Amino acid sequence: IHSDTFSELIDKLIITHIRLWYLEDATNGETDPKKVAELKRKADITFKEKRPMLVRSLDKMIVNLCTGKFTGGSGQVGKELQHLLPNGYFISSKEYDLTREKDVHKLFNNNNFDTVIHLAAKVGGILDNVNNPTDYYSDNILMNTLLLNYSLKYNIERFIGILSTCIYPDTVEQYPLKEEMLHAGPPTNTNFSYGIAKRGMAVHIDAILLYNTL
Secondary structure (H helix, E strand, O other), X not given: OOHHHHHHHHHHHHHHHXXXXXXXXXXXXXXXXXXXXXXXXXXXXXXXXXXXXXXXXXXXXXXXXXXXXXXXXXXXXXHHHHHHOOOOEEOOOOOOOOOOHHHXXXXXXXXXXXXXXXXXXXXXXXXXXXXXXXXXXXXXXXXXXHHHHHHHHOXXXXXXXXXXXXXXXXXXXXXXXXXXXXXXXXXXXXXXXHHHHHHHHHHHHHHHHHHOOO
């Protein structure tokens, strides 16, 4: 992947969002418009000083991801990433059924990679989520659990699991939502099974990180 593509990816998809989160976090709940503006102005100065170091760190990280294995390669996110990271190994549900341990074992046993980017998921519209909650829960739980367990078993260096905004509480007392508010309430009823299954992957990863380096 070319260096100019890296810079564009970092600037547009990562650095910009990190800056917005950084500025928002700097307000620390302040509501006075003038004070908020001043806090964000000072935070922006600090962020600009740190930006070159952040870009270098992210650039190194993305280079390492280029040769990783991507699940959900035929999905919306997977298709877009194939243009940005052409050297990655993208798989689809036509090749492997990630809800079956036999397929997951074959995937890890027959390939050599050090990074897993898990994009795969059973997804659908609101009506389908409401009508088939068991499928949305069991399929996503199975995929996430099998991939994490086999990543540990095969000593994968990096595992990146893509979650969803559906994992967050349906209603909270304060906005914007922040990561530490994840368990402040249940997900929305319309996507409850899907949301809980995806939230479960975050819990699983946190549990692994307590005792492992994945």
